[in-house]
Amino acid sequence: MIEICRMLAGLWEPPPIETVAEWADSNRVLGTTSAEPGPWRTDRMAHSREIMEALSPTSPVQRVVLMFASQLAKSEIGNNALGFYAHRDPGPMLMTQPTDRDLKDYVRQRLRPMIRDTPALRSRISQPKSRDGDNTLQGVSFPGGFLRTVTGNSAAALRSTPVRILFLDEIDGYPLDVDGEGDPIDLACQRTVTFSRRKILLTSTPTIKGKSRIESEYEASDRRRFWVPCPHCGEFQILKWVNVQWEKGDPRSAVYVCELGCVIHNHEKSQILPLGEWRAESPGAQGGTVRGYHLNALYAPHGLGPTFGDCAAQFVEAKHAKDPARLQAFINLKLGETWSVADGESIESEGLLALRESWDPPRGREGLYVPGGCVLTCGVDVQDNRFELEVVSWGPGFESWSADYRILPCDPSTKEAWRDLDELIRRSFWHVSGERLKISATCLDTQGHYTDAAYRFVKPRERRGVYGIAGKAGDRPIWPIRASKNNKGRINLRLIGVDAAKAHVYDRLKIRAMGPGYCHFPDDRDPAYFDQLTAEVYRTRWKAGRKVTQWSLKRAGLRNEALDCRVYAYAALMGWISRGKTLEGESDRLAVRIENRKNPSVGAKVTPPPRRKPRGADWINPGDFWGG
16 A cells, blocks of 8 residues: 555656756667767757757747758657656657658657667656557557657547647658648647647758748747857857858868858867857747757767768769759758749740750661660650650759650540550660660559559559659659559559659759750750640749648640659659669660670670669658659
């Protein structure tokens, strides 16, 4: 009986006066997969101290917004808060992730290791077992409370049990509307209204300007920036990308030049970051209950993130590639800023019409011909009375050649129509080198009136690189990490991010210097083709009290099939790249085949180079190309 009384007294005992940062320094242990395993040290992430204090019970702040570049411990800050409340001030808690895969990765790679490696949590939260109904992917329970983990795309999960602590991670990946019930962030936050001591944490790397949720949340906060002193003159300042400088041709030599001209080397960040302080640009916003924090990769602690030189090298590589996707990845993931798509800016078809080229195939190579590139992809748009398709040849740096554009009048309800389409995507093209190239990947739109027929066509051809797709607007990666099987045809349906894809297509159409990113068109393309290719514009409007940016026709009545086909061909290329291939590697292999054809003797044959490793997931999934 005495033990029961002691246990009950422990539950009612007020929590000690302690901040989340103090708890983390005393209790949190990082596992072997961390960059610096062992006890958590807030001093190593000096920018995190004030944030964790704001998340503590002693702070009047109710809502904290983190608009951070990647790898700056924003998720670990949230984990420290969850660990603190589970240990010191238990109650109902909820953590959300954008997708099922994100949720599984979080639980398996972050939540469970934190519980396992932190003794204070391990003694209160049992590790999940195969038949443990309380501690599964849906969350964990502990004396006095629970932590539920759900995705941001389930209305039922977001509007159920009230919670006092809410952690919404990577909110730029959430849908605008979930199950027709409204904004998922609003649904989740509504669950906290009955608690006067609630804490809401929203984090994300930003994506596209005007669409980024974290940018909107940050702008509504008191907008805090981290000011640090120069180690030489003591001048306090914000670290800005414009002040990073390097010797010509050597971005790895980059240093930071302070506002008064002093040179700061990367290792000197160890001196200045612990002395930094957060300053609000709009103090007292929303009564002081909402704080917003912005941080870029220049603040990464020495030895725990990219150096000034690393950032400069990545910027130079993206800039020289002239690939908007890679530059956007740098802006989003390293600078922690939104990528700007010019609102209302359009491309005039006449400008592209004037850039057409005459492609004369070599003698004896009549027929389908392409003067450049190394990989062919195809985009197919299904209409009620025809197929429209474009074959595009891609070269290193995403330079492209429109190899063929074709309209196939037909009745898509007949087998003959799909047989004719199959013949079109089986064709081979003469390459300028004399080699024959086949289409490596095809994206076929399955939406419309002939979905079942499209599924039947795709199913047996998936191994040939024929992808069934459905275009989805909003903040989505161009190529999804996983396909969906939730369809009648049981095909691997790819839900592609058409907004991001259109942004990249338009960015490349603006390039006027031949080379990376440049789009080549033959002189047989008529004005109607370019009118369709440039038929849309990026506009901002208000919907249900929120600013919504979207692609729409310049004016009613315009057709845009040519744009859709180019977007699908680009998505097909992303699918091809997702299989571990690169345009540079394929270009090398094509060069080897050409050399071996010129020197047919066995002794003269050249060995193909090893397949190059892809440039990293950042370029495929920022997302994925946010685009990427």
